[in-house]
Amino acid sequence: MPNLLVLIMIGCGLLSLIFFIFTFMAIRKKKLISSTIRLLVALLCLALAALFGTITVATKGYLALTHEETAAVVKTEPLGEKLFIAHFKFSDGHEDSYRLAGDELYIDAHILKWNPIVNILGLHTVYELDRVSGRYMDIQEELTAPRTMHLVSQKKPLNMFNLRQKYSFLKPLLDAEYGSAAFIKLEKPANLEIKVSTTGLLIREIKP
Incomplete structure (x- = not known):
């Protein structure tokens, strides 16, 4: 069974993907402020997913x-x-x-x-x-x-x-x-x- 850290990593990755989609939709509608906020949230979620993924891989074998x-x-x-x-x-x-x-x-x-x-x-x-x-x-x-x-x-x-x-x-x-x-x-x-x-x-x- 995946541990909590892996589930959080997957969750952050999915949230990042969702907010990237929302960002693309906001850009198409020419909503500059909205697209900027959504892009920042997407990048934050992506960074968290990368951090948790790194910790998961780096502690394998321990x-x-x-x-x-x-x-x-x-x-x-x-x-x-x-x-x-x-x-x-x-x-x-x-x-x-x-x-x-x-x-x-x-x-x-x-x-x-x-x-x-x-x-x-x-x-x-x-x-x-x-x-x-x-x-x-x-x-x-x-x-x-x-x-x-x-x-x-x-x-x-x-x-x-x-x-x-x-x-x-x-x-x-x-x-x-x-x-x-x-x-x-x-x-x-x-x-x-x-x-x-x-x-x-x-x-x-x-x-x-």
Whole structure:
């Protein structure tokens, strides 16, 4: 079922079309003031439809966050010294595996928290896992040893996190936007849960 934001976008688009038709009719009747007002209303509705459409596309791939949730389940297996493979099963059901170098598993995410007034449009705190990598405990190794990093976020034409940083007019819509990261040392095969809450990411080992 379409959410409220999509319905508002469609409604604004239809209103824009209707007022463009009214504008054309007023121009044909040579009603300058009336046609100008209707054109301005049509352009306003079109701009609102474009804004809501942009937000809808830019937040696609982000998952609603209302409490602590499991973002992914991870099974790690050592492949050698400071080398391991991490098998991910994400909350949306898809799976992937990443070969990583280092002593620790590191993952980060984008978290967007909307202002309460925007919640009535169906937009709530959302998150998206962004990258996974290996991490060395020793800073010198972190600087000189082989680095491995993989993108886990979905590719999209627009990304709300990037748009917010680029366009200041979106600032009033968001209460906060931030990156969060977590890492855990790996010394043996492990089963892990990557949890996300409104305070950020955390990693828990799944006890047998």
